[in-house]
Amino acid sequence: MKILLKSVQIFDENSKFNNSKKDILIEDGKIKKIDSSIKVKTDTEIALDGLSVSPGWFDSSVSFGEPGFEERETIANGLDTAAKSGFTAVALNPNTQPILDNSGAIASVKAKSAGHPVTLYPIGALTRNGKNKDLAELLDMQDAGAIGFYDYKSSISNANLLKIALQYAQNFDGLVQSYPHDLSISGSGNVNENRNSTYLGLKGIPNLAEELNVIRDLYLLEYTGGKLHIPTISTQKSVQLIKEAKKKGLDVSCSVAIHNLFLTDEELKEFDSNSKVLPPLRTEKDRKALIKGLKEGTIDMVTSDHNPVDIEHKKVEFENAMFGTIGLESAFGALNTLFSTEDSVKFLTAGKERFKIKKHSIEEGAMADFSLFLPTEEYKFRKEHIFSASKNSIFLNKKLKGKPIGVIANAQILIQK
Template sequence: MKLLLKSVTIIDKHSAYNNKKLDILIENGIIKKIAKDITAKAEKVISREDLHVSRGWFDSSVSFGEPGFEERETITNGLDTAGKSGFTSIALNSNTFPIIDNNGGITSVKSKAAHHPVQLYPTGALTIKSEGVDLAELYDMKQAGAIAFGDYKRAIKNPNLLKIALQYAQNFNALVQSFPQEDRIAGKGMVNEEQNSTSLGLKGIPNLAEELQITRDLYLLEYTGGKLHIPTISTKKSVALIREAKKKGLDVSCSVAIHNLIFTDALLQDFDTNAKVLPPLRIKEDIKALVKGLKDGVIDMITSDHTPIDTEHKKVEFDNALYGSIGLESAFGALNTIFSTEETVEILSKGKQRFGLVDSKIEEGNPADLSLFIPDENYEFTENHIFSTSKNSIFKGYKLKGKALGIITKAGDFGL
């Protein structure tokens, strides 16, 4: 099949065509020609005012629900949502029922995603049932297609277990993830421990809970070697700790959730449970450090941390609501309000290499892995912009800039 993009602005700083408005001809998933005024016949021609294209976007932390929580999101609808939101590939978390902690679980979710234009890459649980007691079948899951291992939103309490995991994973070059929260410090906290938590009467999680865990994990990494990824950091000192670790030469990476770059804990004034996320929303000082860390490369990638939660677990008292917000649909428009479009697409494209995935730049002869978008449209994000089955978005009512249109990959196009 031939697909022709007309007068599209290419945003890819790794490509010779960066910032040029050209036509792109794609044949059977391969970029065949990039030039002005391509006249080849094509089964599908895409032409739209102010159309832009970049390397495909990747999200390193996405949850759906299936298996076990299909009422929140199925794999099919989740991938549809990702494609319409401009993401060509996602890493799927293992917070399902049952937990994805073995070869069969990895194989099952991959088979359900087969042939979809969005590539699904599973993250296997680090420990059996994510209970933090015994290591899961890491090697078998790696052989089945897992790209990393971690217990989603669950800290590894036993330092020796993480030590063994980092040592063992080196035998097959696996990436280990460790959620940054010391639960004995966090206690029963559910929001940031600061002035707002006190005034609202909500139990707080101090920055210390995150920073203490990161310090421990970095010491372990320095001892063991191996590769460590710390997902969704949220504090100023966390950025400083990882900056120092990288200077030492430790093989560590980290991510930040988009909502932690945008909102402070002041959003909690109305007790909106969509703002109950983990790690919690922090303060302006933390946001400033996170944005700087992302710009200078200390923070390696962003994530929407897309977590669909059904209504009966969100529209309840704040104390009883589950953590999480969906975020795929709002990711581009939210980032584009605080970064330039060039910075936004570069940030959204990061992370693939860390997870061992191919990152294909926009050049003739390369497989198509493209995200299409319009960068300058301003609008208020509402439920009408949500494709997910669950509607628990922290961005409802927030002004966004720019809209994703869809994707083109070797497996096909979607959303266009």
């Protein structure tokens, strides 16, 4: 199969073609030629004004529902959504039914994703059934294809269990994830604890609930060694704590959800349950600290934290609604509104190294693993931009800049119609 991209802007800081406009010829999944003008007979030719390409984007926290919650999303449609949103690789969270806590479950979701342009990388549960009591089959799951271990949105309350996980995973270079959320502090909170929560009469989740766990987990990492990833931090203090830990030489990484970079708890005044996310939207002070932490490298990667929730669990009273928002479709547009296109691409590919996913540069002879996008297009994000089965987007009616078009990966092409 031959694909020709005409006059595309290349964003790849590791390529000699970075910031240049070129034709790119792809043949049988590899970059055959990059030149100012290529004239050749092909199966597919793409020529769009303003079209840009970069190395394929990766999302470190995606939920699809299947198996068990197919009414929210299936693996097949979820991967199509990821492709149309510009992602060539996604890490699938284990919050399914049954939970992905054994090698058979990991192999099953990988098999269901086989043959798709987007590569699915499963994350195995850290504990059996996600119950926070006994470690799951970590080594077996890694051998089956798991790229890390995480009880999705559930903190490990037993400090000794996390200590043992960090020690054990060192035997096979496993990546342990620990979600920072102390339930004894947050209780039944729904939103950020601040003047808005008081004004609106909603139960609050204080920053302390996150920061106590971050402090504890960093102390455990310092004691045990090993590798720790802290997903979706949301407070200024968390950024400071992780920055200090990195200065000490601890092998810790962290991510931030894109909506926590873009929005604050001012959104809550509309009582829109799509704004009910975990961690909650915080204050402008926290938002600015997260942006600074990302720019300076304390925060290693961004994630859409894509979590489809069906209408029966979202369009209810705010306090009864499930946490979560979809985010794949809006991820690039939101980031590219806040940052330069160069930085947006960097943030969307940075997580690959941490999760041991090969990053292909845009050079002749390399594998074609591209994200395709229009970086200057401005639009209001609406339902017609949503490809997910569930429509619970926190970005509905927000002005974004930059539109994803699709991907070329795994010797295939999938773009928006």
